[in-house]
Amino acid sequence: MRAHVARHARHFVVRRASSSHSLFAPIPRRRHLSPHTLHSNHTQCRNFFGVLFQKPPREVRQPEYEPGWMKIMLWRSRMLDNLRPPPRKELLQSWRDLMASKIKTGQPLNATQAMQCRRLLEWLAGPIPEGEGGKPLANSDLDAARRVLLLIEPYERSEAHVQLAKTLHRIWQSEEITGKREDSTKSWSYMVLGMARHGASREAVQELYAKWNEADYKALVSGENKLIEKVAQDLAREGHEQELLQLYARVEEDELQLAPRLHEIITMFYAQNNRVPEGKEWFAKPMPIEGQVRAETYYAVASFARRNGLQQWANPFFEELMERQPRKTHWHVVLQAMLLMGEDLSNVRKTLLSMQGPNGPLTADTSTINAMLDVACDTLDAGLADEILAIANEESIRTDAETYLRLMSLYLAAGSPPATVDAAFERFQEAGALEPDAPMQSWAQYAQLLNRYLLYLTRQRPVDFKAISKILKVMEEEMLHLNPDTAAALCLRFLENEQTYDVLDILSANVFRYSGDQRDLVQQAIMSFTLDPQTSTARAWNAYQIMKEFFQDLSRERREAVLRAFFDRKRPDMATHVISHMRQHSRMDVQPTIDTYVSVFEGFANNPDRQGTENVHNMLKMDVRIQPDTRLNTALMLAYAACERPLYALDFWNEIKFSAEGPTYGSLAAVFWVLERKSDGAKMARDIWAKIESMDLEVPANVYINYIGVISAQGDEKEVRGLVTKMASFTGVEPDAMTLGVAFNALPGDDLQASFKEWAKQQYPVQWTALLKKRKHMNEHGLCEYRISRRVCA
Known part of the structure; x- marks a missing residue:
């Protein structure tokens, strides 16, 4: 009966320790308190009125999870523990909720989500468990995942994403899928695009070659869905030069219509990488099929010429472009090229006012000014930006929110004073910010810019916490999320400023949306604060408590580092709590090993704590995984001797003497x-x-x-x-x-x-x-x- 009560009591303690209230657990006190401490004025000041009018503590923000994600993680946990999973119907709904949320918010699948979603997809596509009703996977379920993979710009590109793309294609071909079936060739094209988009462009191009001459795939290979073009772009992004050239040769050999586009991709690849001979050769090289070179290619070449002192080589190309009287987008790149080549701004202004298109004169507008500001951003020239805005004002050309986003980006990259950046942000808000129906890409760029702004503010000294709070409020209202590096920097600054509640808010709102690697970035920041000798012991303890609650996956190695840090701070009582938390953890890879126990008892030997030594020794006795050896018995001997129990310590010497290993x-x-x-x-x-x-x-x-x-x-x-x-x-x-x-x-x-x-x-x-x-x-x-x-x- 006593064992039964003890077991349930222990479970209650563990549950209480893992609840959100334990974030505010008091800092462990040193055990030997003086009479003066016990009868201090602080204790006497606690009276009825102090309690009655005490300000209530601020509520901790509840952790925010993406719809459906927690159910998926629960399923994975139960599968690992060989327990009954949640009902299949609920899991299918969780899949749908997660994908719908991704599409709505424009948040990409992180690497951890991609891995777990692939596993769930394979399980859902399998036999329906006996006794459970429900329908099999529908084509729409797979289509939602495909849209998330292909339409949302990824933050992480990982093997997990590649495997999810392959699994989607394999299951698409299954006979168990209901609803209108996709054509198998189209499904294959989605797989290739997903692979290339997420870091496997070499493997994707091999898939292309495997189907190149098959009749069923001819339409796709010849250019439908821009399949080859997008794979080529990903090859260029990943820096695979030889594969890119081989793909172009294959396209040119078959005289496919997309050869000019690949020609431009290769030209931009060499230009962006400052490969001067190749860049000059490919841009001057005649296209296999006559066509208009895209504005983005002209801009890449102009920027390439500026960086490498090739203005005289590039000028004729842009003069020829002007003579053609192109569309407005190409006139914009002409203006950009003039600025990049160092042309006097008065000449640029004359060109701006005399643009002639295929159907007559063209009028400069907001997009023209924004295109010119792109040059100021790329060259980090704030003075040029001011002159361009002056032209806009003189010509009564309206500026918009995009204008001030560009200015913010420029000021941040140039390291301008915070007041300058803040003024641009205020003008952006006055201009109306972004419209709710703005393209997803614009919102993504906006979120990245605000993240850059927050990182910029965290690097200022002194830190302007008021400005940080303003930006965080805007991001919360716009439902934008922090990047992992931004969250890490903010947590560090808030911890330094003892703003614990703000740290909790940031972690609650963001950390459960991150992948394992992204969470690790935030962990590292809080760990560095905890282990920093300049951090006070009270702050270090609070930081550890935060890590314990928000990062259940905190590794054994990092917990052991925290253990050693508290011993170095002469706080063995805190170290005792840390190893106790490790011992109670459900994951085997976090629970203490024999090396952990040795390290702790060595800590007690150098920082005597009799109660802590006895507590940890009791944990060891109940840990059936550990078989004491000479080293562990030596550490126990040292710990008990330091606690003025030499006779008991010598019992461990006797254990060592008569052990098979013997003394060392x-x-x-x-x-x-x-x-x-x-x-x-x-x-x-x-x-x-x-x-x-x-x-x-x-x-x-x-x-x-x-x-x-x-x-x-x-x-x-x-x-x-x-x-x-x-x-x-x-x-x-x-x-x-x-x-x-x-x-x-x-x-x-x-x-x-x-x-x-x-x-x-x-x-x-x-x-x-x-x-x-x-x-x-x-x-x-x-x-x-x-x-x-x-x-x-x-």
Whole structure:
């Protein structure tokens, strides 16, 4: 009955520890409180009126999950634990909810979501479990995922996305899918596009070659859906030059109509990578089929010419373009090229007012001004931007929200003062911001710009938290999300400013939308704050609490780093809480290993805490995964000896002696260190030393120094002198300041210390002088001690 009650009580404690309220768990107090602390004025100030009129704590924002995502994660967790999954009908609805949310908000699938959605898709496409009704997957379910993969610009490009694209195609071909079936060739094209878009363009082009000559795929390969063009763009984006050239050769050989577009893609590839000979050759090279070169290609070439001093080479191309009297988009690139080539702004203005298109004069408008501002943004020339805006004002050309977004981008990239950036942002809002029905790409660019602005503000000193709060409020109203690097930087600044609630809000709203790698970026920022020695202990504890709650996947290695940090801060009580949280964790890869326990007991040895040592030892006893070895028993011996329990510590020495592994040099150094604290430890130490001598072992210096400490503690000062003198013959190294300090500190009397001091000054003057540089203090027995760093380890 008692075991039953204990088990349920433990579950209750674990549940309470994992609830949101534990974020505000009090900082563990040091256990030895003085009477002054217990009767401080702070305690006396708590009265009825203070409680009655106390401001209620701010509510923590509830974690925000994308629709359907938590149900999918619950399914995955239950599958891993071999438990009954949620009803299939609910999981299918969760799939639909997640995809609908992605399409509505324009948020891409992150790598973790892509991986778990692929697994769920394979499960949903399998046999329907016995006893469950419901319909099989519909074509519309697969189409929604395809739209998310292909229509939303990805933030991450991973193998998980590629595998999802392949799985969609495979299941599309299944006989179990209901609804109007897609043509298999079209489904294949979606797979190829998905692969190329998410980092597998080389594999995608091989898929193209495999179907190149098949009659059923001829229409797609020849240019329908711009399949080859998009694969070529992804090859260029990933830098696969040879594959790109081979694809072009294949297209040109078959005289396909899309050869000119690939010609432009290759030209832009060389131009953007500043490949001067190739860039000049490909742009001047006649197109396989006569056609109008796109404005974006002309702009890439103009920018390429500016960066590489090729203005004279490029000018004739743009003069020829002007003579053709092109469309307005090409006139815009002519104006851009003039600015890039360093043309006087008055000449640019004349050209702007005299544009002639195929059907007559063209009037400059907002898009013209915005195109010219793109040059100022690319060249980081704020002065040029001001002159362009002056032209717009003089010619009564209206500016719009896009204008001020460009100015913000320019000022951020140029490192302009925050007030300048803020003024542009205010003008953007006055101009009406973005319309709700604006293209998804415009909203994505807007979100990226606000993220850049926030990152910019976090780098300013001092940090303008008022401006940060304003931008965060705008993003919340517009339902825009923080990038992982932005969230990480904001968390760091808010932690430094003790704005814990703001950190919680950021994590609640964003971190559960991130993939594993993205979450890791935020973890690293909070970890760096927690481990920074300049961070106060209270703040470090709060940061750890936040990590524990929001990052259940916090790795064992990082938790162990936090453990060591709290020991370094002389807070073994906090370290005890950390290992307790590890022990209670459900994941095996987070629970403590034998190395973790060794590290903790070594920490207790250097920062004594009897209650903490006993608590962790009890955890160890109940941990059936751990089989104590010599190293772990050594660490236990050190921890209990530091807590003034040398007799109990020697029980672990007996375990070591009779174990199959036997003693190590570490355990020998440890047992001498323990015996130094035992009133009659010299007898046992001499017996151990006699065995060492009889075995003719090579003795490390730390073992020998600890043996000197035992003999010194017994007050045999003459024997200590002899041991110090013989040290080189046993260890191969001469006595140093540490050797003399251990011997001096352990001697139990002023007269013994004075005698040893006089002898050491004469025999080892250099080493003694080095020891004198150490600080001194009086121990609990009123004897002088030098503060020497005598850290012990197993």
